[in-house]
Amino acid sequence: MRKLGLSLLFFIFLINPVYAFLGFAPYDIDVKFSFDSKLIFPAEGDTVKFNFILTPYNQTNKYIGILYILDSPENQSYKSGFSDFSKDGTSYSAFTNYSFDSPGVWTLNYFVLDKDYAANHTFQDIRDDSLMYKKKIHVLSYYEANSMIISNNSYNVSIYGLISTIIAFLLGICLNYIIDNKKLSSKIKVNCLHGFVDFRSGTPPVRTFSFEAINYGRTAVTLSSMGLEIKDHDEILTIIESEIIPIEFPKELTPGKSFQIIKNYQILMQTLNGKVPKRAFFVDQTNKKYYSKNIEKMFREH
Incomplete structure (x- = not known):
């Protein structure tokens, strides 16, 4: 042991x-x-x-x-x-x-x-x-x-180039998607016009105020209503009839076509009762609104 x-x-x-x-x-x-x-x-x-x-x-x-x-x-x-x-x-x-x-x-x-x-x-x-x-x-x-540094730099340049190419490719896809959607989106221009209608000889012409919707897009749009925004008031005036030409709603507007609503100017002024319209608008069936430019002067100068 x-x-x-x-x-x-x-x-x-x-x-x-x-x-x-x-x-x-x-x-x-x-x-x-x-x-x-x-x-x-x-x-x-x-x-x-x-x-x-x-x-x-x-x-x-x-x-x-x-x-x-x-x-x-x-x-x-x-x-x-x-x-x-x-x-x-x-x-x-x-x-x-x-x-x-x-x-x-x-x-x-x-x-x-x-x-x-x-x-x-x-x-x-x-x-x-x-x-x-x-x-x-x-x-x-x-x-x-030095050889390893040059090799690493070349690798980094290659990686950066690949990443840049991928980013450019994805941006191109996104841009094309945005452009295509923009092309396919509804485009309605709203105009407002003063005018006259001469029904028959021997009677004075009737003064009118017209609302025009023009489809300058690439897709058809179905309009469902039309109205006026009132200045200094949180309210709108919906136009449901015309004294000159009957209103047809819903109204399908194909690309390049227009649609007019013609109102008797005097009757329209009576309906407004001193209130001044700010803008006119049309509404499509998806509840999207298309506005005109400011029309206040068109009512104050006449």
Whole structure:
């Protein structure tokens, strides 16, 4: 039993000598890179920020830090250092920066340890005795970075061109739809006219006031009524009969045709009883109204 215990202890030291020597539990350690570039990889000349994030399984009051060693693509140790961890919520964070001066695949080696152990051992001793975490960093050359930027720009231009084409196509469909609807919408122009009717010789002509509806659209419209808006009054006068020509409602107006209602002017003035019409209007069977221009002067000047 004693031999088994010694063998197990030796196995622990063999697997992770630094952990066993320091006497604290393993940690969950991660590292994130950030750099000022729109590319997914840094390029030579870029300064990369390393953010080491440590999440302990058990709380500890030891003074701990991160040892890091950066190896070049030729497996030469370019930079090494030690950064302190600072408490950040339930984790610890440490930072360092490095400006890459040559392209290729670099290797970041890093390990967690306390200050006493770091002070009494060289980087090489720790590297030889511990299980280092490793992270590969692909650093682009200037040529690779420029090629990727040009490719990304071309892709963006293609995407923007495709989006612009789709938008133009959809706008064209909408515009054609609006134009077609406008062409098919009912268009009635309303005119008002003073005039005279001469019934027979020997009698004076009768003074009249006419309301005319002209269909200048492309669809037939069925008119159902006609009336006058009264100025300064929230009321209308509906015209239901004519003394000159009988009124026919409903009246279908095909494109290019017109329809007139002719009223005896004197009788119309008596009906208005001093009130002044503002506009004349026709109403179709969908209850849509078609208005004339202002006709106040036509009644005040006569």
